[in-house]
Structures are given as C-alpha cells and as structure tokens.
Amino acid sequence: MNTQRYPLLTPCLCLLLAAACTSLDSTTARGPATSPTRETVGQDVPPPPPAKSLVTAAVGSVRLEQDCPDPVRVDAAATAEAGPSEQAKSQHVSDSARGESEAKRSWTCDQSTLQIKLDSTGSAAAQVRIASLVLRDLQTDGIVASVASRGPSAWGPDSTYVPWNESIAAGAQMQVSYRLTPPDWGAVEAKLGGATSHAREFALEVTLEVDGKPLTVRSPGFRRAAADRVDFVET
Numbered sequence: 001m002n003t004q005r006y007p008l009l010t011p012c013l014c015l016l017l018a019a020a021c022t023s024l025d026s027t028t029a030r031g032p033a034t035s036p037t038r039e040t041v042g043q044d045v046p047p048p049p050p051a052k053s054l055v056t057a058a059v060g061s062v063r064l065e066q067d068c069p070d071p072v073r074v075d076a077a078a079t080a081e082a083g084p085s086e087q088a089k090s091q092h093v094s095d096s097a098r099g100e101s102e103a104k105r106s107w108t109c110d111q112s113t114l115q116i117k118l119d120s121t122g123s124a125a126a127q128v129r130i131a132s133l134v135l136r137d138l139q140t141d142g143i144v145a146s147v148a149s150r151g152p153s154a155w156g157p158d159s160t161y162v163p164w165n166e167s168i169a170a171g172a173q174m175q176v177s178y179r180l181t182p183p184d185w186g187a188v189e190a191k192l193g194g195a196t197s198h199a200r201e202f203a204l205e206v207t208l209e210v211d212g213k214p215l216t217v218r219s220p221g222f223r224r225a226a227a228d229r230v231d232f233v234e235t
Helices: 002-030 076-081 084-104 185-191
Strands: 055-063 113-120 126-137 142-146 148-155 161-163 173-181 201-210 213-218
Touching: 055 126, 055 173, 055 201, 055 213, 113 126, 113 201, 126 148, 126 173, 142 185
Parallel strands: none
Antiparallel strands: 055 113, 113 173, 126 142, 126 201, 148 161, 148 173, 201 213
16 A cells, blocks of 8 residues: 555655755855945045135234335345446446435434234145224224335244245244334324324224135234434434
8 A cells, every 4th residue: 555655755756856956056046145235436535625724813013103215125136147337337326326325314214014923724825915904093993094014024034024925834823024104193183183193092903815815903002102203414
C-alpha cells in the first residue's frame, strides 16, 4: 500500500523543489535590495562667505585755528629725470622765491586739523572718505557751520604724516589726519545771537563714507583757540 503512494508524492515534491530553486536564482541575480545613493559632491559644502569690510572710527582731536598754505611737495622722481639745466633753473627759482619771501616777512601759522583713529576688523580692505563736517554748538546742539577738509594723510612708520589714499587694509589700525578750513567765525557768532564764539564749546560732527556706507562720529567738546594768530615780522 505504501508503495502505491510514493509515485503520487514524487512529482509534487519535484515541482516544489524546482520552484524554490527558481526563486533563489532570481534573488541571487538581482542582489540585495539597497536604497539609492545621493550625490553629495558639491552639495553639502557651503561656499565661502564673501569678504566684507568693517571699519570703526573715533575722533582723536580737532584744532580749529587758521588755514595755512599747503606745503609744497617736490617730486623727487621728476626732478631726477629732468636735465641738469632744468634742475638748476628750478633750484634758482625756488631759492629766489624763498629769499624774497623771507626778506619780506616771516610768520607763524597754526593749521586747523582733524585727527581720526580707524580700526578695520573686516576681512576686506575698505575705502574711507569724509562726506561732511559740521560744527555744533554744544549749548544748543545746533549746527552753526560747515567745515571743509583736504589733504588726507596717515601716520607713517617713520613717525611723520604722509599722503594717504584713503584706503585701509583688512585688520589694520590707522591714525589719519585732514587739514581743515575753519568756519567764518563772524557768521558763527551771528547764529549764536551775537555771543562771542570764544566763550562757547563746540563739537565737530564727522560723517564718513566707508565703501559708500555712512558712518557718523562726533568729537569731544572743544573751545575755539584764544585768537587767530598771524604774527608778521618785518625783516
């Protein structure tokens, strides 16, 4: 009786084994299921931030006295390139002018000046220029005059002021100076209601442009010099 049942089981067993082998071969061919990989090259690394200038300023001192002639600067390179005759002629003219001036008079002139301390903490150089200067009466805080500036210079390594191109490097600290044209004190006193300007305290309000952006600082209070002094001495 058992012999009769085996023929029936054998075909079924063979079919099951064949199906299992087919499924295993299919899985092996495809390989294990994996999640798709994401391209990360150039996507997860942010670009470096752009370089920015950052400058702070403080007024070191203000001196409003006189407006003196600007010093004459000799271009050494141009003089060296000139021929001997031109150099001699230039020296002769200079000596003659100097002798004539000294023969007529000598004088003492105290130039009006503004000194500013600059501190750059940014990552890029910056251009700095004066946009406006106004004189304020500290008693009323009103503006009594505009002040003109010229001749930017910077304190150099040889402990003298040298011409400055109004640029400050990243991370640099500088002390710069400008020559000022003092206001018309008669007009200032008219705005003060006739009061003498020597008895009042003023502040100079400085508006700078740092890469085109305004930066306003104010000087400590100061008084006008006792008198505008021009001492002429006939020789």
